[in-house]
Amino acid sequence: MSRQGKRYHQAMSIENNSITLEEVARLAGVSTSTVSRYLSGTHVVSEEKVAAIEGSIKRLNYRPNLVARGLATGRTMTVGVLTQEVSNSFFNEAVRGVEDVLASHNYEAIFVSGHWNKVEEERRLMSLVGRRVDGVILLLADLDDTLMDRHAQGVPMVFLGRQSASTRVHSLGFDHYTGACEAVRHLIELGHRKIAFIAGAQDRLDAVERWRGYHDTLVAAGLPFDERLVANGGYVETGGVTAMNTLLDRGLPFTAVFAANDDSAYGAMLAMYRRGMSVPDDMSIVGYDDLPHSSFSLPPLTSVRQPLRDLGREAASAVVALIEGHKPPRATVAKLELIVRESTKAVPLGG
Amino acid sequence: MSRQGKRYHQAMSIENNSITLEEVARLAGVSTSTVSRYLSGTHVVSEEKVAAIEGSIKRLNYRPNLVARGLATGRTMTVGVLTQEVSNSFFNEAVRGVEDVLASHNYEAIFVSGHWNKVEEERRLMSLVGRRVDGVILLLADLDDTLMDRHAQGVPMVFLGRQSASTRVHSLGFDHYTGACEAVRHLIELGHRKIAFIAGAQDRLDAVERWRGYHDTLVAAGLPFDERLVANGGYVETGGVTAMNTLLDRGLPFTAVFAANDDSAYGAMLAMYRRGMSVPDDMSIVGYDDLPHSSFSLPPLTSVRQPLRDLGREAASAVVALIEGHKPPRATVAKLELIVRESTKAVPLGG
DNA sequence: CTGTTAGCGCGTTCAC
DNA sequence: GTGAACGCGCTAACAG
Numbered sequence: 152m153s154r155q156g157k158r159y160h161q162a163m164s165i166e167n168n169s170i171t172l173e174e175v176a177r178l179a180g181v182s183t184s185t186v187s188r189y190l191s192g193t194h195v196v197s198e199e200k201v202a203a204i205e206g207s208i209k210r211l212n213y214r215p216n217l218v219a220r221g222l223a224t225g226r227t228m229t230v231g232v233l234t235q236e237v238s239n240s241f242f243n244e245a246v247r248g249v250e251d252v253l254a255s256h257n258y259e260a261i262f263v264s265g266h267w268n269k270v271e272e273e274r275r276l277m278s279l280v281g282r283r284v285d286g287v288i289l290l291l292a293d294l295d296d297t298l299m300d301r302h303a304q305g306v307p308m309v310f311l312g313r314q315s316a317s318t319r320v321h322s323l324g325f326d327h328y329t330g331a332c333e334a335v336r337h338l339i340e341l342g343h344r345k346i347a348f349i350a351g352a353q354d355r356l357d358a359v360e361r362w363r364g365y366h367d368t369l370v371a372a373g374l375p376f377d378e379r380l381v382a383n384g385g386y387v388e389t390g391g392v393t394a395m396n397t398l399l400d401r402g403l404p405f406t407a408v409f410a411a412n413d414d415s416a417y418g419a420m421l422a423m424y425r426r427g428m429s430v431p432d433d434m435s436i437v438g439y440d441d442l443p444h445s446s447f448s449l450p451p452l453t454s455v456r457q458p459l460r461d462l463g464r465e466a467a468s469a470v471v472a473l474i475e476g477h478k479p480p481r482a483t484v485a486k487l488e489l490i491v492r493e494s495t496k497a498v499p500l501g502g
Numbered sequence: 503m504s505r506q507g508k509r510y511h512q513a514m515s516i517e518n519n520s521i522t523l524e525e526v527a528r529l530a531g532v533s534t535s536t537v538s539r540y541l542s543g544t545h546v547v548s549e550e551k552v553a554a555i556e557g558s559i560k561r562l563n564y565r566p567n568l569v570a571r572g573l574a575t576g577r578t579m580t581v582g583v584l585t586q587e588v589s590n591s592f593f594n595e596a597v598r599g600v601e602d603v604l605a606s607h608n609y610e611a612i613f614v615s616g617h618w619n620k621v622e623e624e625r626r627l628m629s630l631v632g633r634r635v636d637g638v639i640l641l642l643a644d645l646d647d648t649l650m651d652r653h654a655q656g657v658p659m660v661f662l663g664r665q666s667a668s669t670r671v672h673s674l675g676f677d678h679y680t681g682a683c684e685a686v687r688h689l690i691e692l693g694h695r696k697i698a699f700i701a702g703a704q705d706r707l708d709a710v711e712r713w714r715g716y717h718d719t720l721v722a723a724g725l726p727f728d729e730r731l732v733a734n735g736g737y738v739e740t741g742g743v744t745a746m747n748t749l750l751d752r753g754l755p756f757t758a759v760f761a762a763n764d765d766s767a768y769g770a771m772l773a774m775y776r777r778g779m780s781v782p783d784d785m786s787i788v789g790y791d792d793l794p795h796s797s798f799s800l801p802p803l804t805s806v807r808q809p810l811r812d813l814g815r816e817a818a819s820a821v822v823a824l825i826e827g828h829k830p831p832r833a834t835v836a837k838l839e840l841i842v843r844e845s846t847k848a849v850p851l852g853g
Numbered sequence: 854c855t856g857t858t859a860g861c862g863c864g865t866t867c868a869c
Numbered sequence: 870g871t872g873a874a875c876g877c878g879c880t881a882a883c884a885g
Contacts, residue, residue, distance in 0.1 A: 182856045217632045218572045219878035222861050240591055262613040281568045388798045417798045424800045447739045447768045449775045449800040533872045570862030573877050
């Protein structure tokens with residue numbers, strides 16, 4: 152009789168013909184708890200009941216309702232991942248690392264995108280929290296720490312790509328400064344003395360760090376720093392095009408460019424192509440990020456690779472640790488790596 | 503007294519200090535139902551109570567538990583989106599379209615990736631269903647219809663990028679055939695008569711369609727079809743490199759290539775670059791997909807653009823309609839478009 | 854090893 | 870307009 156009266160308020164017109172644990176139990180002739188125990192594997196269940204349950208599950212094609220389980224356990228076994236654009240090749244590797252580790256711990260990732268927009272980020276984060284994800288990974292998030300603290304409300308969070316002052320969140324930063332230094336040093340070692348820089352938007356910390364790397368390496372090598380050799384590319388291709396044109400139009404001589412990211416490097420290369428300049432013969436260029444495509448640009452681009460995959464793994468390990476109440480392992484991320492390809496070349500002796 | 507004894511089984515060591523509707527109600531001095539009604543806006547609530555509730559919510563920083571709500575209503579207001587790689591520039595536009603429409607209907611998207619792997623796809627789909635998403639959008643999924651039907655179990659699904667024989671699912675296909683025809687016709691109109699083709703993996707329907715488009719357009723124009731002018735690039739850059747090398751090494755003359763997608767076109771261009779060939783002077787090339795990067799390749803690539811964003815919107819509208827029990831609107835997708843850039847050029851008179 | 858029972862947080866019916 | 874009581878599907882404590 153417990154059956155009648157059920158489902159008196161069905162959602163709209165959709166037939167929600169999903170079968171429940173109770174039905175499985177009834178068909179198997181056992182109690183719901185036994186089925187539950189079988190499913191979770193926490194208790195031993197007798198051979199025969201197991202057989203009955205398995206048969207029942209198969210016949211009914213039963214799938215546990217994760218929503219109900221989440222409510223009952225207080226854990227959803229999912230972690231929210233806030234990226235900026237769900238589809239963006241920069242995030243690809245990091246996301247893969249995250250997925251791998253999470254899967255191996257039986258967690259699932261759900262991705263949402265902040266679209267490089269603080270307000271949007273906040274909304275998505277709140278939604279994740281409302282959805283009761285067990286933890287959150289923020290990729291290149293721009294949220295205030297205060298907002299974080301306000302929304303986090305005990306949800307373990309780890310930042311990837313940004314330092315957070317808050318002690319409540321675990322953060323894994325990138326070493327933009329060192330990467331930029333290596334890029335510029337590479338050019339200097341090739342004999343370049345006049346090196347231009349296509350910067351990122353200076354309201355971003357990473358852009359500032361890369362700028363500093365450029366500046367400091369120049370100075371450390373006894374080379375003059377000239378503001379007129381710097382132009383803003385805003386991290387995008389079109390910005391790279393205009394930045395390169397600006398640089399060239401200023402008329403100051405230079406034999407190499409360091410672009411703050413690969414996208415702007417692509418743009419710069421297009422600008423040079425249009426002027427009939429050849430890379431690396433007329434100009435060397437090095438990018439940053441080592442996007443997948445950089446192996447196939449013309450010419451293939453020398454670039455600074457960040458161990459994105461590994462960082463993704465680190466981040467995932469950290470949330471899981473946090474969720475399970477352990478101390479997150481201290482980050483032991485692989486070093487940055489300068490991938491030398493064909494866009495850089497020793498400066499000609501005459502130059 | 504109903505308070506004591508609660509939460510006797512707390513999850514691990516995490517403080518789950520999320521506050522509940524009941525606490526809001528108590529602080530506001532009303533019943534839970536009233537708060538619930540206020541939240542859903544389905545019933546009228548008196549001015550004063552509204553004020554009390556709003557104050558209470560603000561003070562407590564209350565966030566509804568979407569998990570509980572999902573269990574109670576039977577709807578989660580989320581739709582699952584199965585892509586192949588969460589981060590892949592090909593999906594970027596489509597995903598944006600999906601997000602837009604979903605958001606405007608108060609649904610949320612959760613993304614999972616199938617990694618071009620049928621088994622993985624199935625697993626992810628089951629997980630989505632277990633999570634009780636209200637609907638599912640499959641991007642370029644490769645699942646059998648039988649599996650679909652088995653797992654779908656009343657969950658509205660729409661395919662994007664693949665025709666499904668099943669009548670239970672709504673599918674929005676791409677017109678690969680027409681796109682390929684346009685690409686090849688463009689080359690023919692430029693005077694090319696020997697046109698090579700870098701194909702995709704022939705176990706994919708879209709690859710076959712593009713092949714057919716190439717073949718049929720050639721034939722329709724009275725041009726011979728020569729198998730030796732076809733090589734498999736597998737839709738990836740490295741494949742494009744080897745395919746182009748294969749084509750060139752065969753020694754047959756040709757003045758243009760149609761690559762089944764942009765990635766393989768990039769590869770082909772690299773192969774030519776290595777041989778000192780110039781695009782478009784020595785060889786014209788047209789790609790397919792019009793990836794964002796194609797505006798910035800050297801030279802910028804002529805390519806067939808699919809209205810991905812619009813298709814994403816269509817797909818999302820369709821799921822929502824299906825979920826709410828309406829008939830999905832008949833697809834009215836924008837036409838394919840050939841974007842002519844600088845990688846194609848009229849064949850030299852002497853050639 | 855197993856059934857019974859209570860409760861997760863919320864929406865909703867049913868009476869007022 | 871509003872509160873009491875019940876149920877969504879599942880897990881976990883309690884007693885065997």
